[in-house]
Amino acid sequence: MSDNPFADPFSAPPPPPAAAAAASKPTSGGTIETEDFNPFANRAGGSNAQPTTHQSTGSLGNKSAGMDDELFRKQQDLERRAQELRMREEELDRRQRSAAGGNNLNTNAQNNAPRPHNWPPLPTIIPIEPCFYQDIEVEIPVQFQKTVTFAYYVFLMYVLALVVNVLASLFYMIFAGGSIGQLFLACIQLALFSPCSFLFWFRPVYKAFRNDSSFNFMVFFFVLFFHCIFTFVQTLGLSNYACGWINALDTFNVSVPIALLMLISAITFTVALTGMVTALVKVHRLYRGAGFSIDKARQEFTNGVMSDAGVQRATQAATQAAAGAAFNQATQGRF
Known part of the structure; x- marks a missing residue:
């Protein structure tokens, strides 16, 4: 409704107050400004807001x-x-x-x-059954299979060196004036050290990785260390002990083919010795990394060997015999 009820209905309606104020606002020259609208004001504001968009994009x-x-x-x-x-x-x-x-x-x-025994792999013609069950892929954990396989190849290399030593000693005795004692020692070494190497240092390291046994690790280290020294003497070829480097080089003055055969024996002993030292270092690194110790080996020996019924009976019998001997000696001196 209009504020003036008596106004002319056909006259133009009065402008709104804001529009009237804008129309009646004087300019600096004394004139009245009719319109104050800037269509480019939003563009300026948009250009100023653009870096904020880039900053948010970089952070994203x-x-x-x-x-x-x-x-x-x-x-x-x-x-x-x-x-x-x-x-x-x-x-x-x-x-x-x-x-x-x-x-x-x-x-x-x-x-x-x-499990049926499968080692040594003897032919069916020989009426002797294998003595051990051995399967590295079955009994040894995956992370230790390469180390145990390497130790097994070292053992085979040492047996090969002993065989070549027997052949070289035989030809050296026949064609180069070698002594029969050297051939005799070579045969003894082949017959004795081949099974002893398997039983006293390869089999312990096999059981050490299979059963996680610190005691078997200790046996392996002790035996293989002294066996390395023994193989070093064989490699040198001192005197008539084995066909090694020294007596092989001396044989070149007598017979070149026999000297070459003895040189092959010296090379096989050298390869076997290198493999033994490498296996000793490899197993020792794994032993130290797995947290084994001498105390654990002593505890395993106490729980395993000393707790055996046969060992306990033997120890008890020895103690009773020693006590009886001491008592008899004391009573004989008194009476």
């Missing part, structure tokens, strides 16, 4: 790069864990297959039946 890029790095690290961690799980699964499957390879009559008999 940095955040996305950081997220990509974090996702890459997480993916690598997941892949590493998946590989470890696969290795453990393969080892468990291998052990389950070995446990189920005994008797096929029932499941309990399969798990508890002893």
Whole structure:
């Protein structure tokens, strides 16, 4: 409704107050300004607001790069864990297959039946059965299989060196004036040191990695260290002990073919000695990294050997015999 009820209805309506104030506002020259509108004001404001957009885009890029790095690290961690799980699964499957390879009559008999011996791999013509069961891929953990295989090849190399030593000593005695004592010693070394090497340093390292036994590690280190010294003497070829470097070089003045054969024996002893030292260093590194110690070996010896019933009976009998001898000696001196 209009504020004036008596106004002319056909006259123009009065302008609004804001428009009237803008129309009646005088300019600096005394004239009245009719319109004060700048259409380019929003563009200026938009150009001033543009750096803020670039800054927000840069911060989003940095955040996305950081997220990509974090996702890459997480993916690598997941892949590493998946590989470890696969290795453990393969080892468990291998052990389950070995446990189920005994008797096929029932499941309990399969798990508890002893494994058939397969070493040494003798031909069926010889009426002697193998003495040990040995399977590195079944009994040894995956991370130690290469080390145990290397030790086994070192043992075979040493046996080969002993065989070549026997042949070289034989030809040296026949064609180069060698002594029969050297051939006799070479045969004794082949017959004695081949099984002793297997029993006293290869078999302990095999059982050490298989059973996680510190005591077997100690036996391996002790025996192989002195065996390395012994093999070094064989490699040198001092006197008539073995066909090594010294007596092989001296034989060139007598017979070149025999000297070459003796030189082959010296080379095989050198390769075997190098392998022994390398195996000793490798196993020692794994031994130190796994946290074994002399105290653990002593504890295993106490729990394993001294707790055996036969050992306890023998110790008790020896103690009773010593006590009886001491008592008899004391009573004889008194009466």
